[in-house]
Amino acid sequence: MLRYALKRIISLLISLAIASLVIFTVIEVAPGDPASFMLGINAQEDTLAALRAELGLDQPKWQRYASWIGGMAHGDFGTSYQYRTPVSEMIKDRLWVSLPLALYALTLSTLIAFPAGIYAAARRGRAGDIGVMGATQLGIAIPNFWFAMMLVLVFAINLRWFSAGGFAGWDKGTFAALKSLTLPAIALALPQAAILARVMRSALLDVLGEDFMRTARAKGLTRAQALRRHGLRNAMIPVLTILGLQFSFLLAGGIIIEQVFYLPGLGRLIFQSISARDLIVVESITMLLVFAVIVVNFAVDLAYAAVDPRLRSRT
Amino acid sequence: MNRNLIFGGALSALMVLAALMSFVWTPFEHTAMDIPSKLQAPNGVHWLGTDHFGRDIFSMIMVGARTSIAVAVVAVGIGFSLGVPLGLWAAARRGSWADEIIMRGNDLIFAFPSLVIAILITAIFGAGAINAIIAIGIFNIPVFARVTRGGALSLWAREFILAARVAGKGAAWISAEHILPNIANLLIVQATIQFSLGILAEAALSYVGLGAQPPTPSWGRMLADAQTLVSIAPHMALVPGFAIILTVLGLNLLGDGLRDVLDPRLRVARS
Numbered sequence: 001m002l003r004y005a006l007k008r009i010i011s012l013l014i015s016l017a018i019a020s021l022v023i024f025t026v027i028e029v030a031p032g033d034p035a036s037f038m039l040g041i042n043a044q045e046d047t048l049a050a051l052r053a054e055l056g057l058d059q060p061k062w063q064r065y066a067s068w069i070g071g072m073a074h075g076d077f078g079t080s081y082q083y084r085t086p087v088s089e090m091i092k093d094r095l096w097v098s099l100p101l102a103l104y105a106l107t108l109s110t111l112i113a114f115p116a117g118i119y120a121a122a123r124r125g126r127a128g129d130i131g132v133m134g135a136t137q138l139g140i141a142i143p144n145f146w147f148a149m150m151l152v153l154v155f156a157i158n159l160r161w162f163s164a165g166g167f168a169g170w171d172k173g174t175f176a177a178l179k180s181l182t183l184p185a186i187a188l189a190l191p192q193a194a195i196l197a198r199v200m201r202s203a204l205l206d207v208l209g210e211d212f213m214r215t216a217r218a219k220g221l222t223r224a225q226a227l228r229r230h231g232l233r234n235a236m237i238p239v240l241t242i243l244g245l246q247f248s249f250l251l252a253g254g255i256i257i258e259q260v261f262y263l264p265g266l267g268r269l270i271f272q273s274i275s276a277r278d279l280i281v282v283e284s285i286t287m288l289l290v291f292a293v294i295v296v297n298f299a300v301d302l303a304y305a306a307v308d309p310r311l312r313s314r315t
Numbered sequence: 316m317n318r319n320l321i322f323g324g325a326l327s328a329l330m331v332l333a334a335l336m337s338f339v340w341t342p343f344e345h346t347a348m349d350i351p352s353k354l355q356a357p358n359g360v361h362w363l364g365t366d367h368f369g370r371d372i373f374s375m376i377m378v379g380a381r382t383s384i385a386v387a388v389v390a391v392g393i394g395f396s397l398g399v400p401l402g403l404w405a406a407a408r409r410g411s412w413a414d415e416i417i418m419r420g421n422d423l424i425f426a427f428p429s430l431v432i433a434i435l436i437t438a439i440f441g442a443g444a445i446n447a448i449i450a451i452g453i454f455n456i457p458v459f460a461r462v463t464r465g466g467a468l469s470l471w472a473r474e475f476i477l478a479a480r481v482a483g484k485g486a487a488w489i490s491a492e493h494i495l496p497n498i499a500n501l502l503i504v505q506a507t508i509q510f511s512l513g514i515l516a517e518a519a520l521s522y523v524g525l526g527a528q529p530p531t532p533s534w535g536r537m538l539a540d541a542q543t544l545v546s547i548a549p550h551m552a553l554v555p556g557f558a559i560i561l562t563v564l565g566l567n568l569l570g571d572g573l574r575d576v577l578d579p580r581l582r583v584a585r586s
Contacts (some may be wrong), residue, residue: 015423023435030439141511141563146395146538146556149545157546179499252428254517262543270431271523274438294426 004305012277012298019290024065033057034081037277054130055081072287072310082278090269091285097167097257098265101181101188108189108198109246116193117200122227124205132197139194145255146258148187155183165262188253192246199242203235210234237304244300248293326565330558334380343371345378346530354548365498366540372551376558379532381445383562385525385528386516388514389448394455399502403494404464406471407486412551418464421457425581429454437525444527451516453510462505466498500577507570508517511563534559 035051036043052058056067071078077087120132155165162183168176207213208231216226255267262268266285273281337345343361349369358363363373377438405414432449442447467490470476479489521535529536534555541551 011419011422014419015426018423019427026435026439061384066436114328114339136559137564137567141558141560141567143515143538143556144523145519146559147520149538149542149552150556152553153545153549248428254432255430256523259523274434282435282438287432289428289431293428297426 001305005302008301009300012294013265015294016291019280020069020287021065023283023286023290024068027279028061034277034279038081055079068283072284077284078280080273080278080281082273082276082281087281087284090281091266091288092237094264094266094269096170097181097263098251098254098267100177101184101257101263101265102247102256104178104181104185105188105192105250105254106243106247108185109193109250110243112189112193113200116197118204118227118232120197120201121204121208122223128202133201135146136194136198139191140198142191144187145256146192147190148184148257151183151187152260165260167263177207181263184254184257184263187260188250188257192250196239196242196246200235200239203238204231207231207235240303241300244296248296251292252289317344317572317575319568320576323436323565323568323570323572326561327569330565331384331560333377333545334384337374337377337381340369341374341377343374345532346368346373348370353476354544354551356550359468361435363554364548366537366551367544367548370544372537372554375532375537376554379534379555380562382521382527382531382533383517383559384515386444386448386451386517387510390451390513390516391455393452394509395502395506398456398459398461399463399495402460402465403467405460406467406494406564407490408430409468409471415465417460420485421460424454424457427454429518429520430582433520434523434525437520442525442528444531447517447520447526450520451513454458455513458509459502462501463498466501467494470494470497493517500573503577504570505575507566511566511570514562514566 007241018311032050035048035055035057039047039051053113056064057069068078075088077091079085080087083090100314116136120129123129135162152164155161166180168180170177188193204227212230213226215221221229234243254265255270257263258265258267259271266289270282270285273279273285342494347370349365351369352361352365353367353369355365355369361371361373363371363376366372366375399486401417405417407413432535433439433447433454436450437443437446470493476489476493479493517526517533518535518538519532522539524536524539526535536569537555538552541555545552
């Protein structure tokens with residue numbers, strides 16, 4: 001187990017190093033000079049030079065890469081070109097919207113998908129199964145931002161149950177804050193729930209054909225008991241993989257949904273920063289998201305190896 | 316006959332037909348503005364209504380199908396033409412450093428949140444169809460490489476491959492002549508799935524303004540235009556939304572149907 005964990009940690013570090021290099025390079029070759037963007041087209045050459053020096057843009061590339069990485073390692077993401085405030089503080093505020101949104105959506109997705117998948121597997125081939133599977137086909141095909149617009153149309157504009165956009169803020173109380181995240185979370189969760197329900201169903205169907213399930217029935221358990229005690233646990237491995245992937249997808253996918261609902265999350269920050277050429281913010285948010293995705297996948301991998309020793313020898 | 320195959324094939328064919336048809340005929344010029352008849356609900360003249368500039372939505376949907384299909388086809392093409400050879404190479408030299416590098420590189424691309432990177436690429440290098448294609452295409456490479464390698468690995472252990480090697484054929488020759496035709500069904504099914512994902516990705520990118528630029532119509536941007544008008548002209552959001560859903564649904568069903576029909580093992584299991 002230790003050997004496996006070490007191998008995985010090394011490949012995790014390599015992934016992060018390459019990812020950071022790619023992001024840094026993309027931002028480096030980006031057209032447009034942040035200094036002239038900030039000062040406008042009429043800026044004097046010496047003012048521009050002074051600003052570039054202040055922002056550290058005159059240093060050699062490798063030195064800027066090193067100080068970017070070194071800074072991030074202890075939580076210093078640099079200073080926003082546009083607002084002159086620490087990027088880490090901007091991100092921290094926005095993370096309090098994006099992270100709860102992703103977790104909320106993940107919870108909803110699980111709450112919908114597990115019962116739906118289990119139900120479909122238990123009624124395999126019958127009307128209930130066909131109905132659930134048809135619904136998941138539709139769920140996968142629906143773009144989440146379109147679904148979000150429809151939710152706004154029905155629940156915010158026509159029924160007036162929710163506000164059409166914006167975020168109440170956590171200081172208005174947990175209920176108000178969660179309420180303003182509810183429609184975005186549903187929009188994010190639905191397509192994910194469709195995928196998860198399909199994985200849950202096929203994982204359960206695989207397990208149901210196993211000998212140990214027949215043995216469980218033979219020793220006198222009912223179908224439901226056998227499913228609960230032996231089936232579900234064994235079906236969880238593929239389901240957990242998808243859950244891990246979904247969390248990172250929800251965190252990154254929130255970017256678009258935040259646009260629909262005007263939520264002040266990481267997504268809106270990234271778009272605002274792109275249009276203002278505030279590249280250090282773009283760079284840091286992208287790296288943070290990539291970091292989150294890579295680390296979550298790593299944690300999922302490690303979790304399986306802990307649960308299922310057979311997987312350790314595979315890599 | 317397979318129900319998924321027929322239904323999915325029909326839906327997909329409908330979209331392709333609409334796109335092809337738009338080259339020779341649309342009910343109206345898709346860019347023609349007609350402010351007096353703006354925001355009309357679907358009616359006898361404008362079958363799917365008009366948008367905020369009075370443009371005919373049916374015509375825009377037809378031309379938009381062109382954009383969606385073109386972006387998805389080229390993006391899948393990039394993934395296919397780079398991913399398949401890489402996968403074949405990795406399988407032919409399994410366990411070697413080349414295999415290791417290709418597969419680790421794949422894992423790395425997989426680990427990136429594709430949407431974020433696509434946004435980054437299009438935002439930095441300029442919004443537009445070409446950059447959207449590249450951004451979507453890059454993430455198709457590892458998908459095809461992995462499917463190809465997986466399928467090819469099991470074939471390399473078979474007797475007929477051994478016979479080909481005994482006959483003196485090289486790895487590249489065997490890959491092209493014996494491996495590729497035998498994994499074609501896997502690749503076709505995967506291409507269908509990636510195609511539908513490409514259409515969704517293109518819609519998302521043009522929704523946030525990073526895909527095809529005006530005046531090129533695109534379903535995603537039609538939805539972006541509809542967003543502020545959804546309460547007074549819901550059809551502006553409903554129509555492009557349904558176009559996306561039906562196309563993606565059709566392609567997914569087509570993929571499922573093709574898998575059932577093309578995979579002989581499933582055919583045996585069913586009968």
